Amino acid sequence: MTLDTLYQVNTPEGISLRLSPAGPVVRMLAWIIDILIRLAINGVFFAALAFFGKTGIGIALILSFILEWFYPVYFELYKKGQTPGKKMFNLYVSMEDASPISPGASIIRNLLRFVDFLPFLYGFGFISMLLTKRFQRLGDLVAGTVVLHKSLNYPTIEEDKTKAISPPVALNLSEQQALIRFQQRIPYLTAERAEELAQIATPLLLKNSSENSIENKQASSRLLGIANWIMGAKH
Amino acid sequence: MNLNEITANIRLRNPWEAIDLGFSMVQKWWLSIYLPLALLTFGIASVLYLIFPKGNVWIASLIFWWLKPLYDRVILHILSHKLFNDELSTWQVLKALPSLIWNTGLFQSLTFRRFSLSRGFNLPIWQLEQLRGSRRSERQSVLHQIAHTYAAWLTIVMVNIEIVIVISLFGLFMLFLPEKTANDFFVGMFSNKVEYERWIDLLNYLFYVFAVTLIHPFYIGASFALYINRRTQLEAWDIELDFKKLALRFETLARNLIPALLCVFTLSLLSTSSPVAADEVTNVDPNSEIEVTEFLSDERLPAESSKQVIKETMLTKELNDKQTVTYWVRKDTAKKPKNDPDKFSFADFFEPFAKIMGFIIEFALWILVAIVLFLLFYFRDSWLHLFNIERKAKKESYQAPEVMFGMDVRPDSLPDDIISESRKLWDNKQHRESLSLLYRGALIRLINIEHVQLKDSFTEGDVLKHSQKKISEAKHLFLDNLTNNWKMIAYAHRHPTNEAMEQLFNTWVSDFAIEKVLSDLESNTSKKDGSKDE
Structure with a gap:
């Protein structure tokens, strides 16, 4: 606890x-x-x-x-x-x-x-x-x-233009929320830190292909795509 | 630093909530904090007291206060280890003291950084990040961007709470003293007449040391939590933790996927019930359990008992607040459903009677309305003035009274020469009659010549007051004099002296009984013309 x-x-x-x-x-x-x-x-x-x-x-x-x-x-x-x-x-x-x-x-x-x-x-x-x-x-x-x-809401951010990607495996609630928070907080993070965070989550991204690692800058944008999909964007 | 070991829930908080988290940390880990801290503070305090006894205790307090940054470092040392799940014994903390003194920028904190408002917030940069020079100042300015205001307010508030606690302890002590002693003590304290006794000094000192020991961990805890929150914001620690959990789950899932599938396959071949299989799968994957569920309750009631709870809740007052609201609705006669013609209906049978009755009642009501209207019109005088004040003034045509205070005030009741008649009566010792004649003459003059609207209900004073605005000052002065004399004789049976009476007779002629034209020269011409016509 x-x-x-x-x-x-x-x-x-x-x-x-x-x-x-x-x-x-x-x-x-x-x-x-x-x-x-x-x-x-x-x-x-x-x-x-x-x-x-x-x-x-x-x-x-x-x-x-x-x-x-x-x-x-x-x-x-x-x-x-x-x-x-x-x-x-x-x-x-x-x-x-x-x-x-x-x-x-x-x-x-x-x-x-x-x-x-x-x-x-x-x-x-x-x-x-x-x-x-x-x-x-x-x-x-x-x-x-x-x-x-009083609980404060996060500031709503502009709609993300990244193409929505459906997650390869069903995600549980806290994982979905983590991805959404990642999307919301990305404007406040440095690009390096965002990528570093995204690299941590690579097992999720590797799931649907046979690749072993993801190129630089790729992981965060793919996570953003999944986050977009969770948020309801389907294209 | 291993984030996985962190013992506080990492989430993005608003800074005030972060400060509260610091308070919770101290509440939870109080024993590990206060034990070594109290040893340190009370140790230092006793040494200081031994060095500066008798009258110089204030120097000991000052030095004790000045050394606060040292206690800061010890508290932060304990807290930071606790936060990452590292238990320190009191002995370990005390052993770490030398390194805390030499490696944490204590010298600067004790000198030119002593009065920094964000010193608690900055401390982790010195002590935990071990940054110095330009790197430290860059780091600090980044961290300060949002958090500095809060850090400064935190310092201000905590200093105040510390003072409040010291005075409160003193006040509490005073509450338990007998009243006399407390009074003497107060007087002595503020007048400097009584010399401070040594025990009072010691008590003050002890209270101060106690308050610092009590409050300081909360200050450092809150500062540290504020620092952690700022870093969480900058580096998204919360997301990192969640992503690590996610990665772990998928790695184990990938590793166990094939055995798990095989397991399910074989089990289903053996036609065992599926729950066992489900159990099997969850056993394989223990990491899928979520520690902190965001919106679902940790402990959920079983269906039957939750039904019971819902029923009870639905019966509570808040959900059963019924109100009866009465209001008029227009009868929609067109939509009235027609009764079945075959069926005998009581209502149908009586409908003609009802209609006749209705007509009669309606007619009676209209008559009533007409009567009320007529009565209202007939008695309009008794109620109309309630609504219209101006009307009242307009309506009232003035009628000069004929009798006032039982005196005949018609003009033709007067003798031709009032003065000589009155003089005659006065010389005859008929004082009352004489003055009465004079006063009557004055009233008649006021009514007929000066056009003062007197009423028969007026008293002498009313007459005087009412005529003040209408007649000249000299005339009013005379009237005042006359009224006084008249009142004296009429109600007190005291007659004026002969000289006073003589003066009245004279002023009657010179001041009062003169034409308006002459007396009111200063008033406007139209008025003059009007009075001339009379």
């Missing part, structure tokens, strides 16, 4: 969802963005309401209280689990089984910030995140929630 941050959630249909919990570094940066936004809003509240004397300050204090405690709750419930800071870093909050966060869980999770914040600036929160596999702070553990990375 190789090490990874991922964990799996199995649906009854037999599909496993691979979820990637987010660690303290990126979460701290997202939190800083959020606290800056809240500071700015609070500044506006106080500046505007200061004109109304003590009453105004009182109202501003109430508003800033509501903002402090329900800002995350609002965004988690109505903006797909993403506060602006989390959105900036492609994070979102969800239940541990990847279902959308429930109102109760969101409120618990954010009320318990108070505990995570102790003794100083999320001291307990950090320790909790360092100790748990899914990087959960205490609020997350109680509410059964987790902060996840």
Whole structure:
């Protein structure tokens, strides 16, 4: 079993969802963005309401209280689990089984910030995140929630012009995926490295002929052809 | 470096995920990391404490902090061996110390590269790739292209987390102190009145050493993972691993193809069941098993129990959220299916009655509507003003009141010469009557000559307020004075002095009872003309 941050959630249909919990570094940066936004809003509240004397300050204090405690709750419930800071870093909050966060869980999770914040600036929160596999702070553990990375798609690349070649043997899923990834990543690799990688896969290419090795530059383009075939090009 | 031995899942991650992988590494291999590291850090810390005791502990902390690159090297040494499945004992790590000190550019890291924001990320180039000079800087610039921002943010965040942990430890300690002691301690700390006690210094120092020991492996782990991820990106390690697996599978397949076919052939000749043959084939080819399945679950439920799970899932609230929505739909009479004529139908039998009833009810409803409309029209005055405020002002034609506060305010109720009449009453000691006459005269004047629209519901104050905009300042001043005096006598039974009364009589003539033309010289001419006509 190789090490990874991922964990799996199995649906009854037999599909496993691979979820990637987010660690303290990126979460701290997202939190800083959020606290800056809240500071700015609070500044506006106080500046505007200061004109109304003590009453105004009182109202501003109430508003800033509501903002402090329900800002995350609002965004988690109505903006797909993403506060602006989390959105900036492609994070979102969800239940541990990847279902959308429930109102109760969101409120618990954010009320318990108070505990995570102790003794100083999320001291307990950090320790909790360092100790748990899914990087959960205490609020997350109680509410059964987790902060996840939103999976990012690879940039789609231009259609490859290489002639599609049908693979000589049936390929299993991970092999097909490796070939597709090879095709997608080739723009980011040096030509030498691409060829070097392709040479590793020569047993696949040798299968349909009696040749013993493949000429330089030939292997990668033939692999690309097979990848094209897997992607659906049939000519 | 043998990629086949790698113990972490190699895939292309986004840099933040790579940092998280570093954290997971430390979580998984904590014992092999922290044991030698703690020996090293606490060893160094104790030596430093012995050298700089009493009041100079801050120098020990500073040197301990400055030596961080040394701990970096030890942690990376352990991590890199662990990543390629090489177990190191604590003793082996400590034995490697001299080579880590001399062969990893430690001197530069401790001097002019000490403040580099990406020092954790750069370390593998020095220590693992062993590059120096221009080759190192070229290599570094290639690796930095995408990863540098993340490496720098990582350093900044980790330094902050370290500080947070130190202060948190201190805060935790304070939480357990009795309140009085904690208070005194705080005051002493910030006012410098109380001298630092030695144990506090030691405690601070210990907390710092502990925090560095705790947090630093995470920093180096994350930096290392970021470095690995960048190289995976550049060199497609993940693809290399998959291609190697693929090559291995096809080589064994080619080697075993003919024996396997023969095997299947003979077995089928012996008419054994095919599953055995299938088993045979899979046994021949163990490498076809996929370790990491991308989208299929590792453990799949058998059909019966999965049916049960699906049933349960389909019963959950999320999938059974039924809502009743009520809305009006137009009756499509044309499409109404005709009833079978042969069959007696209750509905058909009653249809004429239903139609008559329907007609009557409809008629009654129309009458009701007509009555409602009529009533609305008849009582329009009582509700129309609710909608139209302007209308109200237009509609109201002003009618001068005849009686105010029980006083007759018709003009012909006044004597010809108000002043002399009032004077006579005053001299007769009929103070109330005198003032009442004067005030009445003033009201009548306001209504008829100044055209102030007074109402019978007004109080004295209302009159005063209402007339302010309509009459000149001098007149209003007089009215104010008169009203005050009148109120005093009417409600408090206090009459003004003779002088005050005399002044009222005089100002009546000089200020109040004068033509508008003279008093309102400053106001516009049209107004003047209007008042002249009166």
